[in-house]
Amino acid sequence: MNRPDAVRAEGLRFRYGGVAALDGLDLAARTAEITAVLGPNGAGKTTFLRQVCGLAPVQDGTLTVLGRSIGGEDPTLRRDLGVVFQEPTLDAELTVMENLVLHGRLFGMSRSAARSGARELLGGFGLDGRSADRVRRLSGGLARRVELVRALLHRPRLLVLDEPTAGLDPEARAVFWSDVRAQVATAGTTVLFSTHYMDEAEVSDRVHVVAGGRAVASGSPLELRMSAGSGSVHLAVDAPGPLLAVLGAAGILALEAPGGVLVPHRDPAASVHGLCVLAARHGLRIDRVELRQSSLEEVFLSCVAAS
Structure with missing residues (x-):
């Protein structure tokens, strides 16, 4: 209506x-x-x-x-x-x-x-x-x-x-x-x-x-939620700070999340390999990778970070 x-x-x-x-x-x-x-x-x-x-x-x-x-x-x-x-x-x-x-x-x-x-x-x-x-x-x-x-x-x-x-x-x-x-x-x-x-x-x-x-x-x-893409990649790490710095230097939007780092992406599955390679290149260990659907919180944080 x-x-x-x-x-x-x-x-x-x-x-x-x-x-x-x-x-x-x-x-x-x-x-x-x-x-x-x-x-x-x-x-x-x-x-x-x-x-x-x-x-x-x-x-x-x-x-x-x-x-x-x-x-x-x-x-x-x-x-x-x-x-x-x-x-x-x-x-x-x-x-x-x-x-x-x-x-x-x-x-x-x-x-x-x-x-x-x-x-x-x-x-x-x-x-x-x-x-x-x-x-x-x-x-x-x-x-x-x-x-x-x-x-x-x-x-x-x-x-x-x-x-x-x-x-x-x-x-x-x-x-x-x-x-x-x-x-x-x-x-x-x-x-x-x-x-x-x-x-x-x-x-x-x-x-x-x-x-x-x-x-x-x-x-x-x-x-x-749809405008932000199909979801995000959650990278489980003990200390998110170094990984956030590496991703930021590479121009990749990343957000600190409980238990690790969240990376919004339109094609989360396709991005996993590149993210893991980037982390390994800087000597950072990723304990677990999880694909997630986009949430309104991620949209909000992405919009605020980009404004």
Whole structure:
């Protein structure tokens, strides 16, 4: 299905003094899909999301959000956005319900409508028994899910998540993303999120790999894996440093991996002999060779290394 773009950025540039946070960023998020902005710290992800939310100006380039051309703060746009920031923003001394009702009131909902909507969402996300709990007594995973409920309470068209599961354990992250996927499936909400977790990017319909303030690769997780080639060669060695140096000097992209060195290649089987010969020529012993399919992590590391 060809969906319209809920968010489109073209040539976005943004500088903090002499530092370029965005350097010609081009990307799009389609309506009723989950779009990931994947990149290392300092890649410009948070700056971009702040612009989408109208919290940072568009210094250069164009940004369209839900059909609006964005140039700075836009209070009317925020009614259509639900946001979960990197840092927790719930009031720890209030109960879950008190936090949610306060949010609803700020968005123009009546107290009764806010309470009714909060009860419905809490029940849908398995939190109906937590409404009277003070936030400070919640685990990090539960508090994050309450923030998600709060962001959805006023029924936004676009949900913006800035590294929403940083610091959560794997089980809490899995539950959080199950809730997000359910929201997209049932309400058609568009989701735009940033992350540096590879497995989180896998839940998305489309991934934009960002490095140095620009998108260096875009596509579905499957398309990105295919674009990197059919796989990689894992060379098991005790000390990867010398082998990485030899491969780097030969102009071969290689990444340190658990137990050895990983070499992305479009034809892994054909590359094995040459890699082993190169290692032996420099007196390096390879204990074991393993052919692997490409992963999104390898695509990400390759794109960042080449940018």
